Amino acid sequence: MxxxxxxxxxxxxxxxxxxxxxxxxxxxxxxxxxxxxxxxxxxxxxxxxxxxxxxxxxxxxxxxxxxxxxxxxxxxxxxxxxxxxxxxxxxxxxxxxxxxxxxxxxxxxxxxxxxxxxxxxxxxxxxxxxxxxxxxxxxxxxxxxxxxxxxxxxxxxxxxxxxxxxxxxxxxxPSAAELALDLAGKADQALAAGNTELALTFASRAMLPGDTGLAGDDVDFQNAHCQSISGTAYAFEGRNTLAVTALRRAADLLVASPWDGQSKPKLRDLALTDAGWRRLTWSVFSRLAAAAVATGDRQAAAAAIDIASDFAATPEQRFALLSQQAGLAFSSGDYRRAEETFRKSEADAALSGDAVNAALSRFYVAIAVLARGDGAPDGPAVRDPRRTSRGTIRK
CATH class of the missing domain: 1.25.40.10 (Tetratricopeptide repeat domain)
Structure with missing residues (x-):
């Protein structure tokens, strides 16, 4: 043959x-x-x-x-x-x-x-x-x-x-390192254009083995970036289980010791001190939180949100974080906490001049209030008309 x-x-x-x-x-x-x-x-x-x-x-x-x-x-x-x-x-x-x-x-x-x-x-x-x-x-x-x-x-x-x-x-x-960076850039572009299939292909090809001659930290950063792209692409496609798997692989390259996925881990020093690593850490854990919520793993989502909260540096990131916290509360049935968090996200968006997200937060505040069943979104609590002043139900 x-x-x-x-x-x-x-x-x-x-x-x-x-x-x-x-x-x-x-x-x-x-x-x-x-x-x-x-x-x-x-x-x-x-x-x-x-x-x-x-x-x-x-x-x-x-x-x-x-x-x-x-x-x-x-x-x-x-x-x-x-x-x-x-x-x-x-x-x-x-x-x-x-x-x-x-x-x-x-x-x-x-x-x-x-x-x-x-x-x-x-x-x-x-x-x-x-x-x-x-x-x-x-x-x-x-x-x-x-x-x-x-x-x-x-x-x-x-x-x-x-x-x-x-x-x-x-x-x-060509240099394997330069080629890998170029492929990862193409994967990012494909993802931004909504072409998830191409993004997955480029990201997969951009992964590097350990014997490239590059520093180990550089290889880990490259591979974590590629896994993050793949996880995001899977999430865009609605394949959230695959998204969690890819993003967990990315997260494992950002922590200093094996992570159980349920608690707050110790991160490697570069993730705390280097600007590029910090951006990647935010991206990985914020996306992991969203994917974990979609799969129903609220404990993993809460852990990822807890980690991401240390890396939310811009108004957009803070709004995204608050929205995830509210969404997690909502998914667990804690509508009062969801309402409070959505109100915080509304205030944060308004403070940064983001009228669209402020309005979106108000909308979710209304949904949280209605979901509680003990109030109205635009006024004081509405009493069940069947109840007397003592709170008993009229026959």
Whole structure:
């Protein structure tokens, strides 16, 4: 088989297939069956047909889970080997998108898909993109499979640089650190534009392994930033459980010791002293609070709000924090505390000249008062007309 399929085979061996349910399509069994068919018949069309059928049936039956990323990876490679790199690129990107929807995306499979993507781009003559895709991936593959694998992939990227034309011809491989920063910036831009799928893809590709030559703090900051982008994107999509998972991973890079997610942790010194780290810490914990509320984990939300409160530096952040505190009180049924907090957020917004949020807070004050059931939003408490002056119910 071709070189790339050795990575797929290694990934397949490292993955643990779950117990297949009766009558469900098992992607790992399909992958093994396809590999056996290739060994016997040396036929790419036969193997591609098996992959195509498996994906089509899984999609039709609503069973297309992130585990099928292995099918996409092998399908992409066999398609490229058979002379269709454009379709191979499409398959690799679809596989990445599917994989990133997992609670815990498999790193080996992600990197195998990225290798497939890089080769497809190179076959299309898009050498600069191929090199950029391969550069960080080679680091991850080296960490997982050894220095020889890293060198092999980097040598391949250098050969693409020699094949490039124009301004890109013969250029050295880009710095992994600079490339990661560029990808994270693109992820931020995609998120701001509402393109969550692209934001997730860029953020995933911008993650760095530990052996990049960068300081450990810089790697942790980069990866926390990427996880924060991913968590925010998942929240925008309404996938709040995934959002909590990604944001917890980001939070774990900001604390000084393992965090239980339920109490206020000790943060690493940089999170307290460095301006960039402080902004990131606010972003991670304020977003984690919102996602935790959405999943019903009020204790985790309260802990995240408690942490974020130390980092709310602007009027907008203070308003957001007060709104989260009020929302948490509301979700727990403490309508009086919710009302008091919304009144604080109204005053804070008014003081900063934010008329829109001040009006929004007044609206939620009214809802909290009505939810209490013992008053009206615009006047004194309204007595139940059935009650006498002594508070008893008239018959």
């Amino acid at each position: 071709k070189t790339v399929l050795r990575f797929i085979a290694a990934s397949l061996l490292s993955l643990q297939a779950g117990v297949a349910l009766a009558d469900r399509i098992d992607p790992f069994a399909v992958a093994e069956k396809a590999a056996e068919a290739y060994r016997k018949n040396d036929s790419y069309p036969e193997v591609r047909g098996m992959f195509s059928e498996a994906l089509r049936d899984a999609r039709r039956r609503g069973e297309l889970t992130p585990d099928f990323a292995i099918i996409y990876a092998m399908y992409a490679d066999t398609t490229r080997f058979d002379g269709n790199p454009a379709f191979a690129l499409q398959l690799a990107d679809e596989g990445l998108s599917l994989l990133l929807g997992a609670q815990q995306p498999d790193a080996d499979m992600k990197n195998s898909l990225l290798v497939s993507r890089a080769y497809a781009l190179a076959d299309l003559g898009r050498y600069k993109e191929a090199i950029e895709t391969m550069t960080i991936t080679a680091l991850w593959m080296g960490e997982r499979f050894g220095e020889a694998q890293r060198k092999q992939l980097e040598d391949q990227a250098r050969s693409w640089a020699k094949s490039a034309t124009g301004a890109d011809a013969g250029q050295a491989l």
